[in-house]
Amino acid sequence: MSKITIFISTPMNGKTREEIEERFDVIENLVWDIIKFIPPKEEIKREDICFINSYDKENIPEKNSRVWCLGDSIKLMSQADVVIFDDAWSLAKGCVLEYEVCCSYGITKIEFNDSGDDIRTLSTYFKQLIAGKSES
Numbered sequence: 001m002s003k004i005t006i007f008i009s010t011p012m013n014g015k016t017r018e019e020i021e022e023r024f025d026v027i028e029n030l031v032w033d034i035i036k037f038i039p040p041k042e043e044i045k046r047e048d049i050c051f052i053n054s055y056d057k058e059n060i061p062e063k064n065s066r067v068w069c070l071g072d073s074i075k076l077m078s079q080a081d082v083v084i085f086d087d088a089w090s091l092a093k094g095c096v097l098e099y100e101v102c103c104s105y106g107i108t109k110i111e112f113n114d115s116g117d118d119i120r121t122l123s124t125y126f127k128q129l130i131a132g133k134s135e136s
Helices: 017-036 065-077 093-105 116-135
Strands: 004-009 049-052 082-085 109-111
Touching: 004 017, 004 065, 004 093, 017 049, 017 116, 065 093, 082 093, 082 116, 093 109, 109 116
Parallel strands: 004 049, 004 082, 082 109
Antiparallel strands: none
C-alpha cells in the first residue's frame, strides 16, 4: 500500500505552541483510531500514514510573517491526499484561504469538529482511500 498523506488545517492565531500541538495530536490519534478499525486487504502500519507538519517553520521573515507561513502551508498542502479542516476553521483567515485553495485545485477536504457525523465522514473517506491505495 502506498503512503496516505494528511494535512491538518487548524486555527493557530492566539494559541500557544502547546495548544496547537495538542490539537494536532487529538486529530492524528482520532484518524489512527479510525484507520485501525477499517478491515484492510493488508495491515496498515503507522508508517503508512504521514501527517504533514505545518507548524514547525524555520527562518520566518519578520515582514508579513503570516503571509509567508500561509504560502509555506499551501506548498505543504499540495503533497496531501486529504486536508482535514479542524473545528472553527471558518473563523481563521489562513484556514479559509487554505480551504479556497482546496476548492480551486481539487484537493480533497474534510471538515471536522469532533461530532459523530464528522467522525463517520472521516471513517467513510479513509475506507475509500485505503481501498484505492491498496489496489494501486
